[in-house]
Amino acid sequence: MGSTITLKRLSKTYPGGHTAVHDVSLHLHPGEFLVLLGPSGCGKSTLLRMIAGLEDITSGDLLLDQQPANDLPASERNVAMVFQNFALYPTMTAADNIAFPLTARGEEEQEIARAVDDVAERLGIRSLLQRTPAQLSGGERQRVAMGRAVIRQPSIFLMDEPLASLDARLRVRLRTEILSVVRRARATTIYVTHDQTEAMALGDRIAVLRNGALQQVGTPADLYSLPDNAFVASFLGTPQINLLHGTLYAPIDSGMTLSLGAQELPLPQEPGHDMLRILQGRPLLVGLRPEALRTGGEPAPHERRLHAMVTHVEHHGHETLLHVTTGSRHADVPHPTPADDQPQHRTNALPRLLHHIGARLRGALQQRPPAPPRPAPPLPDDYGVGELVLRAPHDLHCRPGDRFTLLVDMRALMLFDAHGDRVFPRPLHRPEL
Structure with missing residues (x-):
C-alpha cells in the first residue's frame, strides 16, 4: 500500500x-x-x-x-x-x-x-x-x-x-x-x-x-x-490558450463590453457579471481556448461575433487549425516578480478583496463617473500575423486571406490581471495545504 x-x-x-x-x-x-x-x-x-x-x-x-x-x-x-x-x-x-x-x-x-x-x-x-x-x-x-x-x-x-x-x-x-x-x-x-x-x-x-x-x-x-493564472493556462493545452490584451468598459447606462483594440465583445448580462465593473479601464489579459472559437453559422445566445481573416492553415488530418487575426494584440504571459513568489496566497486573498470592493460598488454604483471614451480604431486592411488559433473541421476549405465571421463562446471567457492572476471567473478560496 x-x-x-x-x-x-x-x-x-x-x-x-x-x-x-x-x-x-x-x-x-x-x-x-x-x-x-x-x-x-x-x-x-x-x-x-x-x-x-x-x-x-x-x-x-x-x-x-x-x-x-x-x-x-x-x-x-x-x-x-x-x-x-x-x-x-x-x-x-x-x-x-x-x-x-x-x-x-x-x-x-x-x-x-x-x-x-x-x-x-x-x-x-x-x-x-x-x-x-x-x-x-x-x-x-x-x-x-x-x-x-x-x-x-x-x-x-x-x-x-x-x-x-x-x-x-x-x-x-x-x-x-x-x-x-x-x-x-x-x-x-x-x-x-x-x-x-x-x-x-x-x-x-x-x-x-x-x-x-x-x-x-x-x-x-x-x-x-479554471487555471489560477495565465502561466498555468498557457502551460496546459494544445494548441496553447489564446491570450490578448483587452480593456473592459462598463458605462452605467449600457451593457459592458470588452475592447480588443479594433473590435469589441459585448458581455452577456448574466448574474455575477456586474462584479466585473470594478475592472473597468484596467489592463487585462483575455484568455480564450481554441475550442471557444468557431467559424460561421448563426450565433447562439452565449456567442458573440468578431470579424477575422485567415493568416495560416495547419492540416492535421482529423482537424484543421486556423491561425486568424481580428486586429487584436497578442499578449505574452507576464514575467514573475518578487510578489509572485507565493501565487497561491495572493490568489486566495483576491476573492475577499473582490467581495469587499463589490459591496461598496453596489452601494455607490449610481454615483460612478462616466466611463472613459472607447477607442474605435479602424479595422486595418493588412492584419499581419494572426493572434488567434482555433480548431476547425478537417474538411473546411480555406486559405490565407479569406475573411469570415468568428463566433466566440463567452461562457469560456477568462480574464487575467496585469500580474497574470485570474480575476474572471472569480477564483475560489482554497484552504492552505
Missing part, C-alpha cells in the same frame, strides 16, 4: 544563494499519482530528490506516513526512483539488473528468481532477461529500469522524466504501461515532466511549478478549465 507524503513549506537554497524550491506545500494520499509539471529549471527534479533523501532540505517539513522524514536516510524511506537515463549496470544482464535490489538485501536465490520472472512477465520482457543493456532498445531499457523499481515493492515511486529520451510513439505506449504498473503496485507516485500531454494523461492531480514556486495543484480538468 502506498504511503502518504506531506510537504509543509519545503524550500531548497544552495550555498551560492540560488533558491531552487520555494515554500512548496502538498499532500499526497496513499496510491495517488501526482505529476510535477513545469519548464526546465523550475525545481521539479530538486523537489523529487528532496523527497528521496538525495538533497538536503533547507527549510520546511517532509512527512512520510505522517512521520518526520527530513533527516531520514534515503535507504530507510522505502522509495524507488526511475531516472531519465535508466541508470542500468552495463555489465549485468537485464535479469541481474532487475534482481539487484533483492540481491543487495540478501534475499534467497529462489525467491529472487520467482520475483524477477513475475515482474518480467508483467512488463513483457521475459525474452530479454539474458541480454545486457547494450543489446536493448531505449524502450526495453526503460522497462528493465521499471522492473528494478517494481521488484522492491516500494510504497513510493519517484520518476524523473523517465520517457524524455524516447521517441513520441514509444512514449505514448510506455506511459500507459507505467500507469498500469504503479496502479497494480498501489504505490504513491510522483512523476516529473515538462510535457503537458504526459501530465494530463497520467496524473490524478497535477502540481504546476514556476521558478521553484507552486502555481496551482488540481485535477487535469480543473487546471485546464
